Amino acid sequence: MRYIFIILFCSYGFATKAEPLDNEALQVKLGQWHLGLGVGLGVAKNPLNGGDDFPLLLLPDVAYYDEHFYFDNGQFGYTVFDKKKHVVSFISELNPEKRFFIFWHPSNVFLNSSTMSNAYSTPVIGQDDPVIDQDEQLKNINTDDISKRKWAFDSGINYQYFNKDLIVRANLLADISDVYNGWRVGLELEYQLFVGNLIVQPMLGVWYKSSELNSYYYGLSEKDNLDIFYPMDGGFQPYAHLQLTWPMSENKAVLFKLKYDDYSNTSDSPLFKYDYAVNIFMGLKYIF
Template structure:
């Protein structure tokens, strides 16, 4: 089976999940219609009629075995936060295990409840990714996440030096939330559709997130490609926690901001070329359009996030 990685963005065929979110890969859900996601799971539950692992494919993950990969290269994720530094992506480690029902995929774990007619229903646990823009070092340095919305009418370049400004040191900490919920997926040899319904179970923001993604897999002259698209819907509580500004955090009520729920679409393109039993080249481009509720925040100065990475992947 194949499955879109909604946030970090890798996927594989049934018994051998194939790297492509993070997707996160972005997507992402960034997830995808995203990313993941960044993002979100990839499983391997095979029957005699499923695709089988090939020794020529180093991305193959047989059932009951662990797979560890390390991507090394050059990459970056843009940071939409005001005066935020772009996030470098040099080393991308991943750890995967797929049992008959239980699976682990780096920052995601799950349990398959039902499987029928190339469809699966899973219980999954994962993490959110919005906190990465507010941290100097975070998981965002090591993973790729999953019609554009309009941006805020405010133009920071037109503001005078006398206008009130937000002191970022006074803002509450934007922490990582643990998410859990149900996932539905449909897969065949060339397509993967995924939908996740997630709830914060760690009490960080108590919000919800829906991640959806559709991916298409194909090859041209031995080059492997994945094209994916999707979206993530995020609730009012989630967006207010990360992008809202409370009255208690600013001196002027003009700087306070109340976010509503919003939808962020994304697009992702992956390329991979096996070059040896344990090595492959890989490139990823992920583009996420931020929802109007995010781009309209006084904490945000961009209306999109671009992620790219190019390098080699070693398979232990």
């Protein structure tokens, strides 16, 4: 984790020495679809036992904004307050935790998708069950052994603050699909910097996810038919993202993206093989 933050810090240090370029061409125009496609090589590492890493070869970038409604790479929004520096919107999106159980999730597929306390809980075995090596049994559990985790649809409120090249975002979302019946709240800082023609976009953020959310996706319960009960606590999940864009023409650019999500405080769950999720992609982005 510390190496990702070092990269972001160095990017900030170098980029602030350069004069910013005109940013108008990078903005999504109101009333027009923004259609892009990333073509290159990359991988989304899956931190779960039995989970496959996902190849990243073709990543669409799809967005549409009008004065109130917008769609941005899997997120739907309706803006109710817009005063230049302060914007408030109601938003809805698929819960991103499903991405570790299936490839075709917006968090894996879209080019620009949106993108804890100690979660250890002692598993409970029935009193009449035979004596077994619990630690060994937990180590052997993978995603093929548990019940299918369903798609969940979250909705809530988003606040954004704009100050020159800095964007601050705050989100409060809850499950409205009656799948896990929990919630999550997040804070995110994004900066846009320039080194000549190179556009550097570091991002730092943190989610707090409720125990209901963590337990549904990463805990074990009676629905898994394993005779093991393993609830999870709510807690924090920090993350760091970095995007580098080198424009080659009005509709083509070299693109590098790196995403690091820290699951260290949820990784006491027996489903985790390591405590982080990494996405890395490098290639060309085409604007249509």
